[in-house]
Amino acid sequence: FLFRTAAVVLMVLPGMPLWGRFVATGLFMGAGLVRELSFTQFFSDFVVSFLALFLFFPLIHVLREGFFTRQGFTLDFFFAIFRNPTTRTGIINSLVLALLTTLATFLITLPLAWLTVRTSFRGKVLLAGLLLLPLVLPPFVGAIGMRRLLARFGTLNMALMNAGVMDSPIDWLGNNKFWGVLILQTLHLFPIMYLNVVSSLANIDPSLEEAGKNMGASPFTVLRRITLPLAAPGIFAGSAIVFIWALTDLGTPLVFEYREVIPVLIFDRISDMGENPEGYALVVMVLLMTLSTYFLSKRLFGGTGQAMLTKNLSQSRERVLKGTEAFFARSLFLVVIFLSVLPHLSVLLTSVADRWFMTALPASYTTAHFREALAHELTVPSMANSIFYASVATAVDLFLGVILAWLVTRSKRAEAKYLDMLAMLPLALPGIVVAFGYVAAFHHTVLDPRRDPAMLLIIAYSVRRLPYVLRAAYAGFSQVSESLEEAALNLGATPARTLRRITLPLIGANLLAGGILAFTFALLEVSDSLILALKTNSFPITKAIYTLLGRVDDGLALACALGVWSMLFLGTSLLLANSILGKKMGELFR
Numbered sequence: 374f375l376f377r378t379a380a381v382v383l384m385v386l387p388g389m390p391l392w393g394r395f396v397a398t399g400l401f402m403g404a405g406l407v408r409e410l411s412f413t414q415f416f417s418d419f420v421v422s423f424l425a426l427f428l429f430f431p432l433i434h435v436l437r438e439g440f441f442t443r444q445g446f447t448l449d450f451f452f453a454i455f456r457n458p459t460t461r462t463g464i465i466n467s468l469v470l471a472l473l474t475t476l477a478t479f480l481i482t483l484p485l486a487w488l489t490v491r492t493s494f495r496g497k498v499l500l501a502g503l504l505l506l507p508l509v510l511p512p513f514v515g516a517i518g519m520r521r522l523l524a525r526f527g528t529l530n531m532a533l534m535n536a537g538v539m540d541s542p543i544d545w546l547g548n549n550k551f552w553g554v555l556i557l558q559t560l561h562l563f564p565i566m567y568l569n570v571v572s573s574l575a576n577i578d579p580s581l582e583e584a585g586k587n588m589g590a591s592p593f594t595v596l597r598r599i600t601l602p603l604a605a606p607g608i609f610a611g612s613a614i615v616f617i618w619a620l621t622d623l624g625t626p627l628v629f630e631y632r633e634v635i636p637v638l639i640f641d642r643i644s645d646m647g648e649n650p651e652g653y654a655l656v657v658m659v660l661l662m663t664l665s666t667y668f669l670s671k672r673l674f675g676g677t678g679q680a681m682l683t684k685n686l687s688q689s690r691e692r693v694l695k696g697t698e699a700f701f702a703r704s705l706f707l708v709v710i711f712l713s714v715l716p717h718l719s720v721l722l723t724s725v726a727d728r729w730f731m732t733a734l735p736a737s738y739t740t741a742h743f744r745e746a747l748a749h750e751l752t753v754p755s756m757a758n759s760i761f762y763a764s765v766a767t768a769v770d771l772f773l774g775v776i777l778a779w780l781v782t783r784s785k786r787a788e789a790k791y792l793d794m795l796a797m798l799p800l801a802l803p804g805i806v807v808a809f810g811y812v813a814a815f816h817h818t819v820l821d822p823r824r825d826p827a828m829l830l831i832i833a834y835s836v837r838r839l840p841y842v843l844r845a846a847y848a849g850f851s852q853v854s855e856s857l858e859e860a861a862l863n864l865g866a867t868p869a870r871t872l873r874r875i876t877l878p879l880i881g882a883n884l885l886a887g888g889i890l891a892f893t894f895a896l897l898e899v900s901d902s903l904i905l906a907l908k909t910n911s912f913p914i915t916k917a918i919y920t921l922l923g924r925v926d927d928g929l930a931l932a933c934a935l936g937v938w939s940m941l942f943l944g945t946s947l948l949l950a951n952s953i954l955g956k957k958m959g960e961l962f963r
Contacts, residue, residue: 384422385430390818394430398422416776417784417792423773424795427832431810432660432802438813439653450654460638460651464658467635470555471620475612477559478566481709482611486570488702491579494694500706505564507713512561513624513899514918514936517929518719519557520546520628528719531733550631557629558619560713565618566611573607574600617663621803624899624915628922635659636805636900643904646813656809660802667801717940724933745927746934754910755917762827762913763895766834767842770891771884773835774842779872782850783858793847797840804900807833811905826905830913833905834895841894845887849880886949893946897939914939 380400389397439450454460489501507515522528523545530542546553577600585595601608623636632641635655642652694702724742726735746752773796781793799807811829815821822829853876861871877884899915906916914935921932 384425385433394426398426417780417788420773420777420780420792420796424836428795428799428802428807428836431807431814434814435653435656435660435806435810438650439657450650451657454651454654454658457651459633460655463633463635463638466551466633467620470551470558470634471616473555474558474562474619475566475616477555478563478615479570479608479612481559481563482567482570484705485709486567486574488705489571490574491692492694492702493691494699494702496703500703500710503710504567504706504713506710506717507561508564512557512622513628513915514720514932514939515561515716516554516557516625516628517918517922517932517936518716518721518723519553521719521723521929522715523553526731528733531731535733546629550626550629553629554625554631554634557625557716558622560716562615562618563709563713565614566608569607569611569614570604573604576607577603613666613669617666617801617803620662621659621805621900623805623903624919627903627919639805639809640904643809643812646809652809653813656806660806663803663806664801720933720936720940723930724937726930742927742930742934743937746931746938749931751909751912751917751920752914752931752935755912755914758827758911759896759913759915762830762834763892765831766838766895767888767892769831769835770839770842771888773839774846774887775872775877775884777843778846778850779876781847783855793843796843799837800840802837804833804837804898805904807837808901808904822905822907826907826911830901830905830911833901834898837898837901838891838895841890842884842887845883845890846880849883850876853879889946889949893943897943 380397384394384397440446440448442449454464485504489497520527524530525542525544527545529545530539533539534542581603582595582599585599586592590598621636623640626632626634626637627640631637635658639652639655639659642649642655646652722735723729725738725740727737727739727741729735747756777792777796780789811820811833812822815829816823820829820832857875857879858871861875862868866874896913897915898913902913902915903919906912909920912920918932918935918939921928921935924931
């Protein structure tokens with residue numbers, strides 16, 4: 374045990390050369406095999422080694438650089454970022470942006486969720502499904518469409534001028550980039566809050582609310598004193614996801630050219646991380662804030678919440694809306710859906726616009742941009758790179774996910790539950806933290822992204838998307854009876870043969886759905902791609918889209934065309950995964 378512990382310490386010890394870490398990995402796995410030569414031990418050690426090298430070592434390296442100098446432990450770097458007016462402003466802006474985005478998404482989704490759960494009207498199912506459309510498009514691509522809408526001679530200004538509402542255009546984004554980022558993040562993230570709030574409201578026994586009304590409480594009092602407290606676990610879970618996402622979103626502020634936020638400040642400090650320790654201190658602060666939010670949500674609502682105590686005690690009674698009430702309910706859904714898809718529509722219109730200047734809509738249309746996007750010298754290699762990176766990363770995730778799910782569900786080993794917890798940790802780690810840690814930790818090694826970022830991009834995609842495959846495989850293993858595997862073992866089959874011939878064919882649908890999601894989200898990963906892809910010949914799709922925005926002539930149209938291809942691919946993948954898993958798709962994100 375001491376030998377294996379020492380080997381793990383050597384894997385993640387700052388200052389250790391990369392070859393030394395791989396030697397420590399071999400010693401760790403070798404020691405386990407000497408003690409217990411088994412399929413379970415070997416693959417358990419393999420997973421621990423992978424996470425130690427490519428998850429914990431970069432984080433420990435960042436912590437070391439942020440808190441230690443040659444003289445020892447120090448907080449000078451941490452306090453220095455608060456003394457710097459630029460970083461101090463960026464921290465405040467990021468916190469305010471994340472808090473306002475969280476509040477705005479909650480205020481939008483609460484009435485929508487209440488109408489979804491408590492009422493019934495014609496078209497409700499379709500409208501509730503359309504609310505999820507913003508998830509189909511990466512937010513930083515939507516930012517391109519939002520910029521086109523709010524530009525000085527963009528759609529909004531020209532429509533208002535044509536209607537006679539104003540005489541001259543307004544520069545909406547001139548000094549209001551903060552609000553542009555806030556609006557786009559709200560429109561993109563509210564479906565996440567909506568799904569959590571709907572789930573919580575559906576688990577509340579409606580008789581408790583009726584009892585409050587019978588005691589004389591007003592509808593507002595019932596909402597404040599009964600409904601919201603019982604729905605608190607789901608609300609807090611959705612708020613935590615939205616807060617972390619808004620706090621660490623890199624692509625949207627970059628597209629809006631709003632640089633006074635933490636992610637962009639970190640992005641700007643990658644080039645001089647060797648001389649300026651502010652980048653490490655900012656990453657440490659983001660890491661502390663996100664992990665604190667994650668563990669606080671687990672601590673407060675990780676167990677059985679108040680809503681669970683009253684779940685399913687009586688059948689929910691939906692109020693049927695007709696006439697004027699149904700009209701206003703549909704109108705609320707339609708207004709939110711229309712606003713949320715406006716960036717998508719703007720991206721689509723820009724991708725097919727032939728001439729579009731000083732008009733609310735394009736003067737003429739063309740499909741040439743789509744064809745050029747599939748033949749351009751920057752877009753074609755980027756699509757090939759992304760498909761290659763995402764394919765290899767998905768294969769790695771399927772391999773590790775099956776092993777982890779098997780260890781958690783079938784192995785009797787005490788450490789299995791801890792492996793599951795460690796593998797799910799990337800959900801709480803922003804991509805910008807992981808990517809910055811890779812650049813810093815693997816500097817001057819064979820994995821240095823300045824030499825060739827392909828390997829680190831694959832590893833980053835694998836680590837970030839492993840939880841999706843793990844949850845899918847876990848759901849599959851949980852549905853397969855162990856008696857089938859025991860029968861194979863009793864007939865003399867090895868555990869590996871049993872897994873290959875019995876279990877994997879039975880959970881194939883789950884693995885296919887998890888693999889589709891892992892591949893798709895890896896294909897459109899933003900933070901890792903923007904930070905790690907430092908050479909043009911290794912650009913993935915998202916880095917190519919960002920680079921095209923800097924082209925003066927046809928960059929915007931090509932970026933939008935590539936964004937539309939990405940949107941179609943993501944939407945198709947989600948529909949395919951949903952058709953395979955059905956209602957069980959939600960288990961992937963628990």
